[in-house]
Amino acid sequence: MAVDMLSYIDRPSPIHRLTGATKLICFILWSSAAMLTYDTGVLVFMLVASIVFFQLSNVQFRDISFVVIVLAVFLVINNIAIYIFAPQQGVAIYGAKHELFHIAGWYNVTLEQLFYQLNITLKYVTVMPAALLFIVTTNPSEFASSLSRIGVSYRISYAVAIALRYIPDIQRDFRTIAISQQARGIDLSKNEKLGKRIKNALSIVMPLIFSSLERIETISNAMELRGFGKHKKRTWFTAKDFQKADYVAFIFVGVVLIVSLVITFVRGTRFYNPFL
Template sequence: MSAMLEYQDLKSPIHKLTGATKLIALVFWALASMVTYDTRILGAMFIFSIIMFKVSKVKFKDISFVLYFILVFLLINNIAIFFFSPYEGVEIYNSRTDLFHLVGPYTLTTQQLFYQFNVTLKYFSIIPMALLFMVTTNPSEFAASLNRIGVSYKISYSVAIALRYIPDIQRDYHDISFAQQARGIDMSKKAGLTSRIKNSAAIIMPLIFSSLERIESISSAMELRAFGNNKKRTWYSGRPFEKRDYIAIAVVICVFIAALVATKLNGGRFFNPF
């Protein structure tokens, strides 16, 4: 099994950015992805996000377990889109080019393929950046950065705890899964889909209870230390904004503006090549 989705302390230009910079960049990047279905913009964003992954020195194999679930989600999402709206692309692009008939009312069209390709490209443009944010952001430094830009230190600290807790949830999931499989519960590919869904309850319920127990322990520890009594607090991992932070924010704002301009020029969110 591959490594967990957690912070990796590497030496790269992405790691040197403050946590607040990466959050601001992620927000504008997500907004740019949401406002447009222009294939050219989304394709450029996807390529840029892959380049940023390379620059960060994070290996895709280190998060392959997470990528597997993302790919499964995208496959299910595309099947659901076609099942419930097989002609959404036809309505959007005001044209229809049939490829071949499938079954019943379902006919595969070029416009539907293009529409679903753009939907998938949207995910591919934002997911790498979201993963990059997770694995290159030190939770403590991120909390300090949030507090520096005006976010309450209580909220900032809560966010930091949540980020730290993600790897723990993943470890608990694997430990519980292995323990249940040792008891004879089959979660492998050999079991049918229905059986695996049913058997997953044997993992989810213990995971929920262990998470609630950990939350209670953390809450008690913070209460005993009188967390929240003071209006301000100091941060060991705090870092000021530097030139590279402003450059990174300016770049993603330019991407967001480009998405808005493309939407204006296309007369809507969709780029229509038909």
């Protein structure tokens, strides 16, 4: 049975029991802390904490393996692009240069550049688990009700819920259309040339687009018939109050953000260089 990517995975865990609003706020604060600091110690601590949280969520690696592989490929491409366009950025930031070997022109490999790109990589791999946890452990309806509870317009909250629910729907439609087209003899395997495979893929993408537009129109008509948007507020069946665990999560992530800010403002951009 195929596993839907980036869709809600219902598992009994402490992470699942947190409200959707808690997970959203913590994700924003966590991402801010990771983006604001270049301190390797802080980033390593956050990475270890992210892995621990992921273990607590009871989400299996196979459930998100494809997404992780895609993100890993993006991370490799990002590191290559950083070096191509700014091979001396690490030297400029750390104010020192320890060259390992020269390639050509201004392209050389320095300890400072490697350390700089290590920190960039740590930033991404620290935020990625938090982002995946937020998506796969948050029930769309419960998340929408939590957003409404903290003051977000219920129109926006409902739109977010529909968007989150729409991800697995699109994937199921894609698989259904792909199986139908393959039954008609359309080959998407490596046996076909790249150009032919792209052309065959269009036979899946176009029906998917039309089916998606039809579903959006159906949802819009149903909401209009029910008088959606007539009142300023609405009630939520899945609404949850903040519990002790939610406040513990706020405190923990808040402390991490404060530490990150303190280190950033105290050390500035010329943070600790282990090669000096």
